Amino acid sequence: MKPEECIDFFFKPESIALIGASPNPEKLSHTILKSLRKMNFEGKIYPVNPGYGEIEGLKCYSTPGEIEDRIDIAIFAVPARSVLEILKGPVENIKGAIIVSSGFRETGSGGKKMEDDLRALLKEKGIRAMGPNCLGIYDTVSNVDTFFIEREKIGRPVREGVSVLTQSGSFAAMIMDELAYEGAGVARVVSYGNKVDVDESDCLEFLERDEATKAVVLYIESVTDGRRFLEAASRCVKKKPVVALKVGKREPGARAASSHTGAISGMYEAYEAAFRKTGIIEVASYEELKDACKVLNRYSPVKGKRVLIITDGGGVGISIADACEEAGLRIPELSETAVRKLKENLPAFASVRNPVDLTGSVRDEHYVAAMQETPAEEYDLAIVSLLWGPPLLTEGVAEKIRNFAESCGKPIIISSPGGKFSRELVSVFTKTGMPVFFSPESAVRAAAVLCGGNGKQE
Amino acid sequence: MKPEECIDFFFKPESIALIGASPNPEKLSHTILKSLRKMNFEGKIYPVNPGYGEIEGLKCYSTPGEIEDRIDIAIFAVPARSVLEILKGPVENIKGAIIVSSGFRETGSGGKKMEDDLRALLKEKGIRAMGPNCLGIYDTVSNVDTFFIEREKIGRPVREGVSVLTQSGSFAAMIMDELAYEGAGVARVVSYGNKVDVDESDCLEFLERDEATKAVVLYIESVTDGRRFLEAASRCVKKKPVVALKVGKREPGARAASSHTGAISGMYEAYEAAFRKTGIIEVASYEELKDACKVLNRYSPVKGKRVLIITDGGGVGISIADACEEAGLRIPELSETAVRKLKENLPAFASVRNPVDLTGSVRDEHYVAAMQETPAEEYDLAIVSLLWGPPLLTEGVAEKIRNFAESCGKPIIISSPGGKFSRELVSVFTKTGMPVFFSPESAVRAAAVLCGGNGKQE
CATH class of the missing domain: 3.40.50.261 (Succinyl-CoA synthetase domains)
Known part of the structure; x- marks a missing residue:
């Protein structure tokens, strides 16, 4: 690839020009400026607007050409026609553009003509561009955020x-x-x-x-x-x-x-x-x-399609098993060894087949016992389903499961349907980067992705 | 149907006996007692437990037979074996039972035997029964709640x-x-x-x-x-x-x-x-x-399968349309009359086909205009999708849409994906009983139910 064809600089910009910058909080450009600062963007920010000398404490330029610096990203937050006008002026120092403005091809034949002109102009000036009619980049690595919608919304x-x-x-x-x-x-x-x-x-x-x-x-x-x-x-x-x-x-x-x-x-x-x-x-x-x-x-994708299901609610376990079958995943029968070990280490009320049902009498440690006693070679990933109704289940179970998941080589997918109480409890998973899925089916969709997609499509 | 076969009395009980009642807040029966009171159950409540003379200010009985009243529902919150023992005693005044206890058929052959005995005993005593191994009844009409899980959970x-x-x-x-x-x-x-x-x-x-x-x-x-x-x-x-x-x-x-x-x-x-x-x-x-x-x-089911989609986000509108097709619903093309009326009453930026795309430039009134100007005979139900990013969209739109929905003869299904902000805003819908669906697909699942189920299954 020729270096000028490479767009890497969009993702490590050292300087951003905000064309159409404004002190008016109702303007999209103002939201973008606020966002860049909220993200602690470490590069330089150059507001551009002929109407102002300064915006939010930053020197404001009349045209991009006035800025005595190379501009990695020029964000165009001006009407469609103005984009073209500005690009006809001095823009030699602009390397890349993000044109958030709408009013181009998506509006019909007039807009399409403008977009063709825009394409020609960008080529002529040697500027790589994203958009138009886009939100641009939200980047947690380079701390860039050109999405012009307030983060409150x-x-x-x-x-x-x-x-x-x-x-x-x-x-x-x-x-x-x-x-x-x-x-x-x-x-x-x-x-x-x-x-x-x-x-x-x-x-x-x-x-x-x-x-x-x-x-x-x-x-x-x-x-x-x-x-x-x-x-x-x-x-x-x-x-x-x-x-x-x-x-x-x-x-x-x-x-x-x-x-x-x-x-x-x-x-x-x-x-x-x-x-x-x-x-x-x-x-x-x-x-x-x-x-x-x-x-x-x-998690990374796995090679097989065998799912171990552990649940504290029989009906929910069945729903997960049904959804797995529907998605082309397999719920293998556990080996005799596994069943024996599970029987030894789980109370009599537990159902020790796949799905393993710990029932409403479950205690925190039963979840970990169920995972530990099932030999890892018998499944490719596990769906662990928690309903928070059982009286002896405490929020401590989340940390126990998370610790096991960290030491275990298999993806452990947490399914935790429910309302206010359960959403609060599962935050102990999400805080450490363990994803939580809020319906039986969404946990299975996630499992299917790790198994290479819905088997029924093959 | 013979009167004794009819279970209506479970749903309008005048008296409830709580067998296994306890002052211990960790007992299931305690949760049930709290729930009945929280529901403002208006009938009589009789705690039964030979170990206590009084529980939570209510006189406590040793056996159900001691209660000098007909008992519409006797809730059994005692171990499986005790259920059988109690039923062998004086229970002539019990009309119906809800046996929440587990430990019966679901535990294997021993439990199955107990359940067979239970069935025979119930028949002999002329008691209709729900369960065992169940939560029983949550009833917003009769204010009964036998679900033994705290409402905080x-x-x-x-x-x-x-x-x-x-x-x-x-x-x-x-x-x-x-x-x-x-x-x-x-x-x-x-x-x-x-x-x-x-x-x-x-x-x-x-x-x-x-x-x-x-x-x-x-x-x-x-x-x-x-x-x-x-x-x-x-x-x-x-x-x-x-x-x-x-x-x-x-x-x-x-x-x-x-x-x-x-x-x-x-x-x-x-x-x-x-x-x-x-x-x-x-x-x-x-x-x-x-x-x-x-x-x-x-909403009640509709006769046809034609869906009108109104959105402020093109991509979301397409996802909804795709999901409709997948579910066997139809997205009819609008008539020339409808297109003309929509063009006259919506700004130029709007896309006046089905899905109607009001775009990020939408204002509150455009949603109502789009619904009003599309003739009702061209669709069977509408999915109205709101993303709350557009800067000119305010929370006032919810009331406008709700008012139109109330006067309009067609089901209007609200789709409002998103996080904290959008969930707060849509509460104006849910408060008045208009359901809100939090993904494009869930709105379509709801629409498919009203249209008689997923067309692909037929």
Whole structure:
């Protein structure tokens, strides 16, 4: 790859120009400035707006050309027409642009013309660009946050290992807010919108090399260059798991996608084949994508599909077993040795088959005994389901399970459905990076991702 | 039906005996006593325990026979063997029993023998009974709560119209806690456990007649008497919607179910056929069952499968459309008239097809305009999706949408994914009984229930 084709600098910027900066708290640019400061972005920040001499204590410039510094990222938070006007002026010191402005291709033929002009102008000036019609970058590694929605409205996840690529800004906002709410994190999120220049393949190529990214999660409406995407994805999959949700699969989802970012969704079957060929784990829904983010922050995929289920509620155990079967996972029968050891170490009320049912008489230590006494070679991952009703179960169980999970070589997925009380108790898991899933089915979706995707799709 | 076969008195008791009552707050019976008082149960409460003269200010009796009153419900919260002993004594004044004790059939052959003895004894004494190995009744109409788990641990839903029948106590606790957490309610919940006497058909026959129950939701491991269930379900379906989740569909879910309440799950295909024949709406997962409860509290099923989608986030709209297609629902194209009216009444940035995308520039009134200008005859129900990021969107939109929903003849399903901020804002919906769904897919699951179930199953 030629150095000028590489977009790595977007993810380690030393200087950011905020074009359209404003002291007015209602302006998007103001939210971005506040966010960058809240993130403790360590590089230089240059507000640009001919109307002001200073904004929030920072010197304000009339044009980007006035700044006597190289600008790694120029965030354009001005109307569509102004983006073009500014780019026609002196912008030689701008290396990359994030154009959050809407009003381009997604609005119809007039907008499409403007976007074509924008593409030509960027090429002429040698500027790499994300957007337009996007939220840009939320990056827990470089501390960049160009998402122009206040963090009071859309939560910002803590730092973890999964990076998310998405065409849709609303999708990016939705998943960030939910991950933050559930105590889960991300490495980097890129919302690249209309893809006037930077696309999924550019980002994938970077994330393949990126050490902070342990897994990649993609929301795809359409792919710009199929062949390049296949190559980038194949290379990336060799280094880390890649999960994809293709939306706009059929009419009318496809119809909506086309008006949304101006994309033509293409035949779903072609995407499905490409995912299978490259080893991308395909998920079928937003819920599954979110569950994938949570589980891949903590665990790597496993080789088999054998699930050990441990529960304190028989009905919930059955629901998990049913959902596993539905997803193409297996609930192996335990060996005679395992059953004997479990019988010896668990009280008589426990049901010592798979699912292991510790019942409402459970005590904290029974969870650990059940995990310890089942030989590791008999399963590939475990789903541990906790209902917090049993009278002798205390919040101490969470630490016990977490300690076992840390020493055990297998992924332990926590399923803890319920309301206020259980959400408070499970925070001891999430605080240490152990993901918690709030329905039997979501725990199984996470398990299916680790087992390489829904078996029924194969 | 003979009067003695009718179990209606369980749902309008005038007197409750609590057998095994105790002043010890760690005893299950103590939790039940606290719950009955918290519910403001208006009938008489008689603690029974030979060890005490008084409990919590109530006179305590040595045996049920000592109570000089008819006892509508005797709650047995004593060990399995004591249940049998007490029933052998003077119990002529007991009409019905709820035996929450475990240690019967679910524990193996010894327990099965005890359960057979229990059945014979109940028959001999002419006592109708729920359980054993159950939580019993949570009833927002009669203010009965025999669920022996503290409400600090498992939330209690407010009064609404859906009644839930379940074999599994853990399932009952899980769904009650989650419904309470999400601001949704129930009419009556019955956890009948091992079904020594009262079973799903008895309950269905009562709920068919019950005016407080607007819809019935069933969690089924196995059905005791297939023919009677078919008859009861067919009659009930004529009066109100009935939704069912069959668990233990296949090995090994079926294997787990058999150890759990001692049930043999039977061939799933037979259940599927029975559901179809009787007009029961089948759901495939716990999540779907929960969504069904929420939506049926407010709306009745519709005749068609045409969904209007209104969103402020393009990507989210596409996900909803995809999920609708997947569930066999239709996203009709809007008529030319509708498109013209929408164009006239919505700003240029809005995409006026189905899904209607109001974009991040949305204002509160655009949601109402989009609903008002789409002719009601073009859709059967609407999914209105709100992301709260758009800067001009205020919490006032919730009241506007709610007002429109109240005047409009179609079900309006709110989809509002997100974290802390959005959950606070949507409480204006839930407070007035409008259910809110927290993922695109859950809103679609609710829509599919109203449209008669997942089309792909037909």
